[in-house]
Amino acid sequence: MKHSFIYILLLLVVYSCKNATDDSLSESAEAKEITQQDASNILRSNPSIQVGPLQEIQVERKVYCTGMIDLPPSELVAIHSKIEGFVENISFLPGDYVQRGQRLLSITNPELLVKQRTLLQTKVELDLAIKEFERETKLQLAQATSSKAFDQALASKELLSVRYHGLVSELALIGVDIESLQKEQIYQSKIHLYAPISGYINSVMVNRGQMIAPRDRLMELANRDHLHIELDVFAKDIGSVKIGQEVSFSLLDQSEVYQAKVLKITPMLNTETGTLRVHCHIADGQEVTLIPGTTLTAEIFVETKKATGLPTEAVLKEGQEYFIYILEDDKFKKVQVDQVVVEDGYILFDPVEVDQVVVKGAYYVE
Numbered sequence: 001m002k003h004s005f006i007y008i009l010l011l012l013v014v015y016s017c018k019n020a021t022d023d024s025l026s027e028s029a030e031a032k033e034i035t036q037q038d039a040s041n042i043l044r045s046n047p048s049i050q051v052g053p054l055q056e057i058q059v060e061r062k063v064y065c066t067g068m069i070d071l072p073p074s075e076l077v078a079i080h081s082k083i084e085g086f087v088e089n090i091s092f093l094p095g096d097y098v099q100r101g102q103r104l105l106s107i108t109n110p111e112l113l114v115k116q117r118t119l120l121q122t123k124v125e126l127d128l129a130i131k132e133f134e135r136e137t138k139l140q141l142a143q144a145t146s147s148k149a150f151d152q153a154l155a156s157k158e159l160l161s162v163r164y165h166g167l168v169s170e171l172a173l174i175g176v177d178i179e180s181l182q183k184e185q186i187y188q189s190k191i192h193l194y195a196p197i198s199g200y201i202n203s204v205m206v207n208r209g210q211m212i213a214p215r216d217r218l219m220e221l222a223n224r225d226h227l228h229i230e231l232d233v234f235a236k237d238i239g240s241v242k243i244g245q246e247v248s249f250s251l252l253d254q255s256e257v258y259q260a261k262v263l264k265i266t267p268m269l270n271t272e273t274g275t276l277r278v279h280c281h282i283a284d285g286q287e288v289t290l291i292p293g294t295t296l297t298a299e300i301f302v303e304t305k306k307a308t309g310l311p312t313e314a315v316l317k318e319g320q321e322y323f324i325y326i327l328e329d330d331k332f333k334k335v336q337v338d339q340v341v342v343e344d345g346y347i348l349f350d351p352v353e354v355d356q357v358v359v360k361g362a363y364y365v366e
Contacts, residue, residue, distance in 0.1 A: 039330050042365060050360035051327055054308055054352065059343055061303040063240055065278075067231035067249070069294045075226045076292075077197055079219040082174040085109035087210045087218070088190065092201045100198045104219060107212070108190040116176060116187050119167040123182065126160040133157040199223035227282055227290055229260055231298050232275035240302040241265060247280050249298035251290075258290070259283040262300065307341075309348035314359045322347060325365050327356035332365055 043049055085107035092098060136153040139145035172178050175191035202220040206212060229249060233241055247260040264279040278300075282290070315337075316323040322340045325332045337349035358365060 039327055039332050046364045048361040049364050051356050052359040056306050057309050057346055059307045060301045063237040063300040063302050065231045065233045065298050067229050067296055069290050069292050070230045071292045075223040077221045078217050081107045083109050084213050087206050094201050096201045098195045100195055102195045104193045106190045106192050113187055122164045126164045129157040129160045197223050229280045231278040233278050235274055238276045246301045249296045251294055251296050258286050307348040308351045309346045314362050315347040316362050325358040326354045
């Protein structure tokens with residue numbers, strides 16, 4: 001009797017566990033069951049919901065980076081004087097545009113007059129020395145002079161020639177008109193500095209009457225025709241960046257978008273920042289509004305591919321999971337999608353074998 005009671009008790013325990021397990025499985029199945037709703041009634045009552053096939057979308061993968069507007073060293077020119085002196089006749093202000101060869105300012109130095117007078121005196125002495133050498137040459141051929149006299153005439157001519165041509169080169173280098181000086185004896189007490197390139201006055205570092213030396217920077221010119229952008233791309237992305245790829249960029253706190261193209265990729269990684277410098281050419285017609293040194297954000301379009309997806313408004317997000325509604329047997333079924341990527345207003349995911357889905361207004365279905 002005792003054994004029979006224990007046997008019955010065990011049967012009851014097993015039966016109870018089985019029922020509990022069945023209930024648990026039933027609840028789990030109910031939790032995983034796809035939500036189904038009558039499609040015709042929903043579509044009839046809410047025209048905001050639209051149904052159509054899954055879309056195959058052209059997706060452009062991008063590399064996001066930062067950078068700055070820059071100028072090549074050859075297009076940013078510092079203006080210096082080759083002599084000491086006082087500044088005169090400053091003709092331009094920062095922001096002014098100048099053509100190559102336009103006069104920028106003048107430098108006055110009284111010592112210029114001394115060097116020009118020395119040049120003219122040396123020229124006269126050289127002319128006399130040349131004539132004396134020619135005379136001594138004729139006498140030597142006739143054996144009517146000594147070798148010593150001939151050698152002295154030759155040495156005098158050579159020394160004066162060296163001095164004369166040195167003065168000519170020095171004065172011409174600093175801007176003295178040698179031809180006018182020698183032909184008409186027109187002295188210059190000042191020299192003029194001219195724009196070596198066409199461009200904008202970037203800065204003026206001196207004022208009228210200031211004493212300057214050759215080491216002093218007087219002005220800075222920038223030719224903005226060759227503006228470009230320098231981007232800093234992280235090492236993990238650099239394998240995707242290629243010469244010729246399109247770039248969109250915008251300045252910080254500005255909405256306008258500019259276009260560029262990858263032109264060069266530097267071969268050395270910056271070990272401090274972990275980035276590689278990418279040089280990009282700005283599309284024609286956009287440079288005038290850009291200022292060198294301005295920071296920016298950019299997108300490099302590195303790859304175009306096809307993917308399955310739907311607009312954002314056709315996909316539900318619940319926590320970290322994404323769902324779509326498929327139409328099957330006049331029922332809307334809520335189905336989870338996998339491998340989700342959010343890109344430019346679209347939700348991309350692994351393909352789903354289905355003919356019709358909600359393509360607009362998914363949030364109105366429930």
